[in-house]
Every structure is written in structure tokens, then in C-alpha cells.
Amino acid sequence: MRLEGKVAIITGAANGLGLEAATIFGREGAKVALVDYDKELGEKRANELIASGFEAAYYQVNVAEQSEVQSMVNSVKERWGKIDILINNAGITRDSMLLKMDASDFQKVMDVNVNGVFHCTQAVVPHMIEQGKGKIINTSSVSGVYGNVGQTNYAASKAAVVGMTKTWAKEFGRKGINVNAVAPGFIETNMVATVPDKVIQSLIQVIPLQRLGQPSDIANAYLYLASDESDYVNGTVLHVDGGIMM
Secondary structure (H helix, E strand, O other): OOOOOOEEEEEOOOOHHHHHHHHHHHHOOOEEEEEEOOHHHHHHHHHHHHHOOOOEEEEEOOOOOHHHHHHHHHHHHHHHOOOOEEEEOOOOOOOEOHHHOOHHHHHHHHHHHHHHHHHHHHHHHHHHHHHOOEEEEEEOOOHHHHOOOOEHHHHHHHHHHHHHHHHHHHHHHHHOEEEEEEEEOOEOOHHHHOOOHHHHHHHHHHOOOOOOEOHHHHHHHHHHHHOHHHOOOOOOEEEEOOOOOO
16 A cells, blocks of 8 residues: 555545545555544544544644644644645635625635645644655646636635745755645536536537546545655646646
């Protein structure tokens, strides 16, 4: 198993990409901390993983709140003795055209998608430095690279994730910590389910692979970057988008 004995924190783990990653990581031998704001769903998902024979625990956290993040990280370290992997997967959207976008919706997206990544990474890195090794994977998006109509806040937040990833890769590479990002394209999740079918079909036409991605496509990218196989990969943004960014 590729993550045997590793301890992984995955944010936004109650559904979608985070849940798929938690399931695959558990299957590969990791002890998984499922972090999500939705307590009912988070506890259910953790119990399902435990019932499948995996070692998992749920933590209710608003990643935008630094004190909650720090408490969670301390608890995970106390529970399992170390933290090997952090997947900064939690994210939200509040889409609107710029001239109609409410300032509060801009700030909410930045609070979760940017501040949340900052808080989680800042809390975890000291433990990884102490261990002399660690893997941090941040979730960006193709929207953060080429922009997207109606997503000023989301695109800005995901561009910020790329900037933080490259900065941290330079700061902590010498400490044995690899920091990389995954930039998903259009993946079949609840977030994409709200998009009208006509728009989805038009998107598929410009994707060279002629389909939407599956959560497993992203989770397997997380798995590679979290495993020892990627020990010489640092500061990279891995596009998992069916070729739309070529």
C-alpha cells in the first residue's frame, strides 16, 4: 500500500473530491482525518470508512477560523503522533458577474479558499519540520489559471492558491516538505451539478478527452503527490482537466 502508516488531514472531506480522496487514502493504508464543517455528513462519512476497515476520524472545523484549525491539528497530532500529509481541498463558490457580485460573497470565498489554506498549512508545517518530511497538496482550479466568466471571487482565490503553493515550495523544500497543487478542470461533483446541461455540453466540446472528469481522477492525483513516488516533485501545479488547458 502506497500510504501505509501515513497520517493524512483532508479538508472538505464529507463529499466530492475530499471524500473520494479520503476513501482512496484509507484503502492505501493511511490514517485519515476527515475535516468538514458539515457535522452530520462528516460523522457519517467517517463511520462509513471505519466500517470498511479503515482508520479514520471526523473533525468539525470551519477552516476560515484559525483557532478551530489549530485545535484540530493539535488533536490529530495527539491522536496519531504525527502528520504526514495535508490536502487543502475545502472550497466554496458564490458565482456572480462582477457588477452584481456582493462584497460579502467575494469575502466568503476568499475566507474559505484562501484563508483556509493559509490557516491549515501554517498549523501543520511546524509538525512536518519537526519530522523532517511532509507532503502538502493544495487544490487550485483551471479557473485560477485562465479565469472564468462569473467567477471573479473563485478565480482570484484559486490563483492565490497557486501563488502560495510556489512560495511555500521554496520556503519549505529545504526542510523536506513538498508543496504542490492540483488544478482540476470540470469534474462531476455537486459544484458542477448546478451548471445548466447546455453549458456542460458546450464545455465537453472543448475538452480534448470529450468528457467531464470524475472525482477519482483528482483523488488519484492527490495520491501520487502524497506518496513517496513524488518525492522530487515540488512547486508544481498538476492540471487534471482532460487537456482543456493545452
